[in-house]
Amino acid sequence: MKSNDMNRSEKYFSKPKVSAAVVTYNKKESILKLLTFLETQNIPTFITDNGSIDGTREAIQNRFLNISMLESSEYLGRTGGFNCAILAALSTGSDYIILLDDDVMPEFDCIDKLSLFLDTHKDYVFAAPAVFIKPKQNILQETGGCVDFSKRISAEAWNPSQTGPHLPEYTDIDYASACCLMVRADAILKLGVMDWNYITFNDDVDWCFRLRNAFGKGACVTTAKAYHDSQWSKSFNSLRLYCLEQNNLYLKAKFRRGLSDINSLTSILIRLYNIWLYSKVIGDNELSNTFFHVLCDAWHKRYGRWKGSIQFGISRKKLDKTYFIENRINRILIDSSSEEYDPQIFEAITACRKDLTVDILCDADRVENFRKKKLFSNVYGRSDGKIGTLATFFRIKRQRYDLVVTDTSMRERRITCMAGKHSAFFNDKRLYEASNRPFIAILSRGVTPAVSILLAWVTFTKFLNTQTSSIPFPDAKPLLEKIGIYPSGGQPWNRICNVPFAPSPHFSSESSNCSPKIQIKHILGRVKNLFISCFPGPGIEKKTKFEKFYNPPLS
Structure with missing residues (x-):
């Protein structure tokens, strides 16, 4: 500053x-x-x-x-x-x-x-x-x-x-x-x-x-x-997805208390393992690799900044006019995840070819809304539940669509997205080719949950103990030094003396002058708080009694 x-x-x-x-x-x-x-x-x-x-x-x-x-x-x-x-x-x-x-x-x-x-x-x-x-x-x-x-x-x-x-x-x-x-x-x-x-x-x-x-x-x-x-509505962003899933896991492990909280943590692991395995099997590598890093970094207690990043579409083929002509794309279905992206998907499709039949599959409660827009030739409503999803898949499969397009939302792809001859993703105003393995996906939906449950119960103890200090990452060091905070701590009590900021009224003038006696008192207080933070016990963080030296009580 x-x-x-x-x-x-x-x-x-x-x-x-x-x-x-x-x-x-x-x-x-x-x-x-x-x-x-x-x-x-x-x-x-x-x-x-x-x-x-x-x-x-x-x-x-x-x-x-x-x-x-x-x-x-x-x-x-x-x-x-x-x-x-x-x-x-x-x-x-x-x-x-x-x-x-x-x-x-x-x-x-x-x-x-x-x-x-x-x-x-x-x-x-x-x-x-x-x-x-x-x-x-x-x-x-x-x-x-x-x-x-x-x-x-x-x-x-x-x-x-x-x-x-x-x-x-x-x-x-x-x-x-x-x-x-x-x-x-x-x-x-x-x-x-x-x-x-x-x-x-x-x-x-x-x-x-x-x-x-x-x-x-x-x-x-x-x-x-x-x-x-x-x-x-968010399209696929690996960093955002990584932070969302890992922080949910970290929060749960940090504040767990009893058996019910451990069971809840295990249910999160089951979901993470399930999405990782399912996405890997159907060929959605961006999603599977992101979830793999979430699990791997949490396993090794690597919280905070993600050193890697996955960019969508680097290894995928972009769809253009040539692709539509070569693959004789005439009938297209949009499998809608977010109503916000549907007009953009329609625009991207018509930019490749004008004379197309474009239908849409959406949630049942949005069918009438789409019909009023009169943008699509046919509007279908999807059924809920596992049986309903299978029924919707076979109903769409009988329509023999040349291409089924969906947006890259931050969740696993539905099997209805693979009900056509070809599959595609919409991301950042472009269409990308996607793998089309519908029957492998159906089989995987039955197998991966069982495998995920087994993996979660075998490995959940590795995720219970966070034992990670809250330390600023190196990129924050220059800014913290300008603010007047020691970068190794990153907390209000880690103040550096003689900085451009005026000392807070909560600190005495004696501490601002940084005499040797006061400096020793600062150091002892920091060591005490560090010791307490390093041994929080197996469950919820304990209430910490802070020294009155820092500031007067709330009341």
């Missing part, structure tokens, strides 16, 4: 009520709107730029008075970016830190309502607004959620996709999305930032769970609103 940025912030802020921690990556338009909003709110903001290449950094520099920019040459992930911004924001001495994604927009009074709630409810450690889907502003994304480690999916969002539900003024929650989340600064100084072993996904669930376990409760203040502009 540039020192003049910090001096500029110091000029206007002595001790604000709220400071903002923001992370951005290649979202110039939306981040400029958010920063303009924060500027009007007079909130000091610390933003981590994760190596954007779309001109975000240049657009922000020297444009906002109250913005301090943390420039990273490498992609640190959402967790790493937020952690750096949080550590920098703590330097203001504000009462609260609000985390904001670069694609979220709070209502004008949202931040005031959250801070007022925490002011008047001392037993709550964090608060979040009701989050709505920005393109569809009357539809909820979530109102926080609950955490149950005995379930296969530990975190469950509340009121997703609901339209205008009746909600109380506030409700107790187990976690809230970090897209818009306000946390007490003194709690962060005691507990620390998010677990660095996450890149994205479940970092907020883990953090909220530890905050609640140590300090109090969390709330969704439903009268406060924010709008999140995120792409809800």
Whole structure:
């Protein structure tokens, strides 16, 4: 960070009520709107730029008075970016830190309502607004959620996709999305930032769970609103899929408590093994290789950044006009996974050849919607369940389609995607040839679950003990040093003396001068916390008693 940025912030802020921690990556338009909003709110903001290449950094520099920019040459992930911004924001001495994604927009009074709630409810450690889907502003994304480690999916969002539900003024929650989340600064100084072993996904669930376990409760203040502009349907992205699956496994292993949680962990392993084996058998190598790395890295306790990456379509043949002519493609079926991609698939097909018959297979509840659009010649609804899927497959098989196309969603391919003479994937506005092994897929659907169950029960003990320290990865070192934090720790108590940031009011002037006596006290405190973190016991993390040296208690 540039020192003049910090001096500029110091000029206007002595001790604000709220400071903002923001992370951005290649979202110039939306981040400029958010920063303009924060500027009007007079909130000091610390933003981590994760190596954007779309001109975000240049657009922000020297444009906002109250913005301090943390420039990273490498992609640190959402967790790493937020952690750096949080550590920098703590330097203001504000009462609260609000985390904001670069694609979220709070209502004008949202931040005031959250801070007022925490002011008047001392037993709550964090608060979040009701989050709505920005393109569809009357539809909820979530109102926080609950955490149950005995379930296969530990975190469950509340009121997703609901339209205008009746909600109380506030409700107790187990976690809230970090897209818009306000946390007490003194709690962060005691507990620390998010677990660095996450890149994205479940970092907020883990953090909220530890905050609640140590300090109090969390709330969704439903009268406060924010709008999140995120792409809800995702095409195949190996890094995103890797982080999603591995972090779910890591979260489960980290906080397991009893037999029910172990059974839940085993059910996750069964699913991972099943997708890996099934995708390998039917020739979907990108998906199978990604799941193999998830299992392999978790086995060897390699959490955090994935050193490898798998790009879709490198070894696949791209479909063009020549392919359609040579293979006499006349009748095509789109096996729909996401309604968002269906018009794009139709456009890619017609770009290869105009005089085609294009039909669509979709969920039964979307049939009428597609028929009203009159874009496709025929619309079919798929049946649910294993028997229903088989019945749908043979019904489509009798239609003798020349090509069946589906999008590359982050899940295994259905057998109906192989019901034609040829199969294809749609990814990033292009069509790619896919393997077509329908009867092998049907046989595999019966065999791989049994093999997966056996593998999971034989190997699950290897995944029980995480025993991994939360240490920043090397790419975060330059940024942490500029912030004034030792890169080996990456926590608020790992402060470096004589840095551009003003010392936090929570630290005494004696500690800021770094006398030998105080330095020894710092070191002993760090050793004690490191010792505690290294021996958390076999189950849930124990509540840790922190020294009063760091800051006064929450209440």
